Amino acid sequence: TFIGAVLLAPMAHVYYNWQGTLISASVALWISAPVKIVVDQILYAPIYNMLFFILTGVLRRDTKHEIFGDLMPKLWRTTLASWKIWPFVHIITYTVIPTRFQLMWVDALEVLWVAYLSMVANEQEKKEKDAAAAAAATAAAATATPA
Numbered sequence: 001t002f003i004g005a006v007l008l009a010p011m012a013h014v015y016y017n018w019q020g021t022l023i024s025a026s027v028a029l030w031i032s033a034p035v036k037i038v039v040d041q042i043l044y045a046p047i048y049n050m051l052f053f054i055l056t057g058v059l060r061r062d063t064k065h066e067i068f069g070d071l072m073p074k075l076w077r078t079t080l081a082s083w084k085i086w087p088f089v090h091i092i093t094y095t096v097i098p099t100r101f102q103l104m105w106v107d108a109l110e111v112l113w114v115a116y117l118s119m120v121a122n123e124q125e126k127k128e129k130d131a132a133a134a135a136a137a138t139a140a141a142a143t144a145t146p147a
Contacts, residue, residue, distance in 0.1 A: 003055045015044055016103050033094035037087050049078045056121045074120055
């Protein structure tokens with residue numbers, strides 16, 4: 001997507017390089033992998049998800065109220081989901097995948113994650129369309145029924 005290509009992919013590249021230098025490979029694997037996972041889930045993941053929701057709203061031309069009105073529930077929901085999935089992915093990332101391939105590995109799995117974020121970002125719009133369709137159907141049925 002546009003958001004991924006312009007912002008999120010470069011941000012991930014910078015983040016994984018920064019993380020690799022901050023938490024050196026010379027540190028024992030049993031220490032570095034859990035530290036990297038905690039840093040990823042507490043700092044990077046919420047920022048990544050928040051930027052996705054904000055930029056999706058901007059591209060949809062939502063108002064500030066629409067963008068930020070339901071940001072926190074969406075962010076909390078996706079953070080909880082992230083905690084259920086990404087730590088297990090990153091156990092493999094930081095213990096099995098060679099450093100030079102880690103970003104490629106994560107990006108491949110992130111395609112599914114972004115599909116989930118997109119679903120969450122667009123739920124309200126779908127509910128509004130469904131409600132409008134139901135109201136139109138009810139109105140049509142009411143006018144078609146003889147009184």
